[in-house]
Amino acid sequence: MLTYLLSILVIMGIYMLLALALDLQYGFTGLINFGLAGFFGVGAYASALLTLKAGWTPLLSFPAAMLAAALLAWPLGRVALRLRDDYLAIVTLGFSEIVRLVLVQEQWLTNGVQGIPGVPRLGAGWGNARFSDMLLLVLLALSIAVAVAVLRRVTHSPYGRTIQAVRDDETAVYVLGKEPARFKTQVLMLGAALSGLAGAYFAHYMTYIVPDQFVPLITFYVWMAIIMGGVARLSGSVAGAVLLVLFLEGVRFTRGIIPGVSDADMGSVQLGVVGLVLILFMRWRPQGLFGGRGAR
């Protein structure tokens, strides 16, 4: 029971980091990132490979995972940020598929579709698996607290007002002598770093990663979370991630008590509900469950 509770909390925490990253990019800056799963996967594989193959300590591999994801965001920024918003969506979606294809194909490094087993748990030398999970949860909670604090400072600073201005009226920002593309690239990289961090936690918690864990569906789970919670509000992202995980677990639980329903069917039902939530929220409550300023 405790293990189950622990796993729910860890998964919630990971989705919270992802939701915060997306909220920074979309909610505050108006960047439509459909490639979140790609950055998430890069972070997971970077940290897993660095600890397993290069023997790095997680103390170094976690920042390296953030850096790797952020660096990959840079060329994307160059390609897409001079274009209309919807092109960024297509480009980032394509990017996350490229990441997944590379993970599948470069078997010498990633072991292809078989994935990487035996990613070391955090603090593996100091205690049993339970201890490692607790340690990871504490660190994850700390990371979220730091991320929220930093993002709160950032979004309330002149920088934060600038990125919100980029969202609301790019031309005005331009006229004020600031270059919107620069701010967009920075926000894209910062969000990617957060997603990479989430990926690193994911890899060291699951201890086993395969490319199929980083499909676009994950990206849209996170979109669902921030839309339910309300965009451009940090507390909304956190609440949305909680709702999302409760929903995902609820579906699993329901399958457990209804006999004769196959995994694949339940997967379809889950997908359908995610789709309905997206449609209905966009139509009736674009500001999310808890209302909020800056809603559009």
Add this chain to the structure above:
Amino acid sequence: MSYADYINLVINGLVEGLIIALPALALTLVYGLARFPNAATGDIVAVGGYAGLAAHHLTGSLIVAGLAGAAGGAVASVLAYLLAFRPVIRRSVITLLLTSIGVGFVIRAALGVAFGHDPRAFDMPLERAWRFGDISIAPADLSLAALTLLTLALVFFMLYATPLGRSLRAIADDPDLARVSGIRRERCMLAMWTIAGVVCGIAGTVTGMRTVVYPDAGWNMLLPAFAAAVVGGLGNPLGAVMGALLLGVLQELSTPFVGFVYKIALGYVVMMVVLLLRPQGLFNRPVGVR
């Protein structure tokens, strides 16, 4: 690799390009009139695949299968417009884009629940490929390519030689000017969504005949179609077809060098390079704001 192998690859690439051209054309039509990239396009293709499969199972006729696929795609497309897109059509691009993702998920879920997740194949007779020296052509590919070409020809005829097509292009060019000229927008939108659905449905039937039908088939077709439409220039129908053919041939020709997995990635890479160097697409004239 002899030259004949390359010619075979080019032929295969042209056929695959023609098939991708259909959803790419649907994407570009929707983008031109409704101004958003419709991520549910692929799933409409899958609906067409199942409709075609069912009709073929019942009648055994390829023509009927194609017509049923077209009808299935059209019904799904118009329903998606009426129920999901029309209520939010005046909102921001992201609202429409996320709605289309949601619509796609709902369609895919419905297909999964209704038909299961096992891939299904058309019951097609096996035919020996025609051989010209070392070059071989499957007769089925040829008839499917002909069906695709016919569909494309009909759509282009409709777009460029009928009053309806003129109205559609007028709305795409300048919605306000079209409205003050007395073009009935709602009728045109319905027609456009029907055409997009028909085109997708036929694509679904044709891909189903070449490979198999399964609920995720459409999603896997979405990104190649996006890539083709962007390479050709979003909103440009001829560009979408040219982009699809270009990518199809390029991907097939690259297979001996990069393998099957990166063949798919190549399409996205070409798309990004095109966006970097010529954001308006290969076949569009430069436009100020994009």
